[in-house]
Amino acid sequence: NAGVTQTPKFQVLKTGQSMTLQCAQDMNHEYMSWYRQDPGMGLRLIHYSVGAGITDQGEVPNGYNVSRSTTEDFPLRLLSAAPSQTSVYFCASSYSNRQGATDTQYFGPGTRLTVL
Amino acid sequence: DAKTTQPTSMDCAEGRAANLPCNHSTISGNEYVYWYRQIHSQGPQYIIHGLKNNETNEMASLIITEDRKSSTLILPHATLRDTAVYYCIVRVAPHLSNDYKLSFGAGTTVTVRA
Numbered sequence: 536n537a538g539v540t541q542t543p544k545f546q547v548l549k550t551g552q553s554m555t556l557q558c559a560q561d562m563n564h565e566y567m568s569w570y571r572q573d574p575g576m577g578l579r580l581i582h583y584s585v586g587a588g589i590t591d592q593g594e595v596p597n598g599y600n601v602s603r604s605t606t607e608d609f610p611l612r613l614l615s616a617a618p619s620q621t622s623v624y625f626c627a628s629s630y631s632n633r634q635g636a637t638d639t640q641y642f643g644p645g646t647r648l649t650v651l
Numbered sequence: 652d653a654k655t656t657q658p659t660s661m662d663c664a665e666g667r668a669a670n671l672p673c674n675h676s677t678i679s680g681n682e683y684v685y686w687y688r689q690i691h692s693q694g695p696q697y698i699i700h701g702l703k704n705n706e707t708n709e710m711a712s713l714i715i716t717e718d719r720k721s722s723t724l725i726l727p728h729a730t731l732r733d734t735a736v737y738y739c740i741v742r743v744a745p746h747l748s749n750d751y752k753l754s755f756g757a758g759t760t761v762t763v764r765a
Contacts (some may be wrong), residue, residue, distance in 0.1 A: 568751065577756055577757060577758065580752050585749070585751070640717065642695045
């Protein structure tokens with residue numbers, strides 16, 4: 536298993552540009568989520584999904600869109616990049632609502648985004 | 652979810668046990684204690700979790716006090732690769748709550764020295 540993969544590893548954008556951060560997992564996990572981590576800070580939840588076709592907002596959703604058309608993929612779209620979105624973005628996945636199964640969350644390696 | 656309090660930082664000698672404390676005095680009966688760590692520039696990594704009994708796995712041991720108001724993560728033989736930020740998180744297990752969010756605080760920065 537590759538686990539949770541994220542692309543790209545690094546990205547530089549200009550203010551106003553749009554882009555999509557990719558996240559994929561091959562563990563058949565129902566739950567997937569996106570976090571951002573600013574320098575010296577903890578992780579903050581952006582959006583999450585409990586299964587294909589279902590998404591919901593986390594604590595800092597503004598400026599980001601998500602969709603979940605397949606179990607494996609959960610892309611994060613920046614509609615119009617702003618310098619405040621400069622951060623490291625982590626994708627995570629886990630099983631959901633399965634009695635007795637560990638709810639360990641597996642994190643990807645992160646995408647380091649700079650918006651100029 | 653219950654709030655947790657951890658020391659900001661701690662040092663540990665390589666080869667010695669590292670004992671990381673966490674206070675969670677407002678924990679409720681159905682909340683679990685989870686530990687994750689984040690090595691520099693990497694995604695967080697699950698370590699261990701428990702409800703009331705002590706737990707051990709290949710990475711660490713988790714000791715929870717009888718009143719469940721505090722816990723200690725023990726890395727039995729710390730190595731340089733254990734240098735990381737360690738997060739103590741208290742929450743209801745997702746299979747009971749349908750809430751999968753992890754609330755990361757500031758954590759404890761652990762530095763293992765040779």
